[in-house]
Amino acid sequence: MRPQRGANVDNSDIEAAMVRLLQGDGRMSVKELAAQLGLPRAAASRALREMLASGTVRVGAATDPRVAGYRFFLHALVAVDGPVEAVARSLRDLPETVFVASLAGSHGLAFEARCASEAEKAATLARVRAIPAVRRVRTTSYTEILKGPFAAAVAGPEVALDAIDRALIAALEADGRATYEALAHAADTSVSTARERVSRLLRAKVIRISAVERRGVRNTQLGMGVGIVGHDGRGELASYVRGSRYVEFAAAAYGQFDFIVTVVAPTPAELHGVLEDLRRLVPGGEVDAWMQLSMVKESYASAPRTAMRLGVAGSGVDAAHGATSASGGASGVSAASGD
Secondary structure, eight states: OOOOOSTTOOHHHHHHHHHHHHHHOTTOOHHHHHHHHTOOHHHHHHHHHHHHHHTSEEEEEEEOGGGGTOOEEEEEEEEESSOSHHHHHHHHHOTTEEEEEEEESSOOEEEEEEESSHHHHHHHHHHHHTSTTEEEEEEEEEEEEEEOTTOBOOOSSOOBOOHHHHHHHHHHHHOTTOOHHHHHHHHTSOHHHHHHHHHHHHHTTSEEEEEEEOBBTTSSBEEEEEEEESOOTTSHHHHHHHHOTTEEEEEEEEESOSEEEEEEESSHHHHHHHHHHHHHHSTTOEEEEEEEEEEEEEOOOOOOSSOOBOOOTTOOBOTTTSSBOTTSOOOOOOOOSOO
């Protein structure tokens, strides 16, 4: 994790190591970041400030989507007649979508959406198919999240959310590193109450605060989606994706694909290496892949619709990609069509 000290240390190495730390704990103090990175505190503070100001990385809270009443999770590849920009804007503007990306390949766009019911899921798909120039929508349904670094799996004690909790969650979704003073102001409460409530939300895994890197050909990280048709009878694929530092997200599924994987790496060679590994792990299967050229929308905020009592350990839902918890524990969550 710690970059080597010395005059030849590249700033990109420091930034990459800092991102990894913030993906584990988005509110890690500058003092701890400096200690972990082997940097002076002032240097770590400057690197963090510049990284966040550049927009290549943001830190925010991901919220268990069940808190907002979501039960169905849609991910789809969209084929478009002609340029994709207008369709991408239409997908971005749908309130149900949390992720929209333009792609290289036969499908120009991918999106994810979260829905509260089968009826809402069907209505969302109907609106997508009605967008001018949309030619085809290919869908797959998640059954279990195998890996998701921006997860918020529900576990531990039950937590009843009130207006203060909801205000704190909304503020942390906007800025995961907001000071407790700013959070207290946003929730109209005391600093000590804000601190205690945030700690409770984190302990109960109602939220997780983490860093997300922008992906695409104009950024330092390249993103690739992979759809796999095949059987993982011995669990080798699941074990690989959970352990790979390049795999950002992976889900078991049904529909068009049996598995969906998102791979993020700084070079095409590294993406290719992961793709080759995945091909070896599903002999006789089919592996399809698509490059993410640019992120049109990536927002997993989900302000709670109502105060509710959350479930117990093992009933988690992945906030980043909307299905069972990233620990791979719970299955049987109602899933939408998606890709």
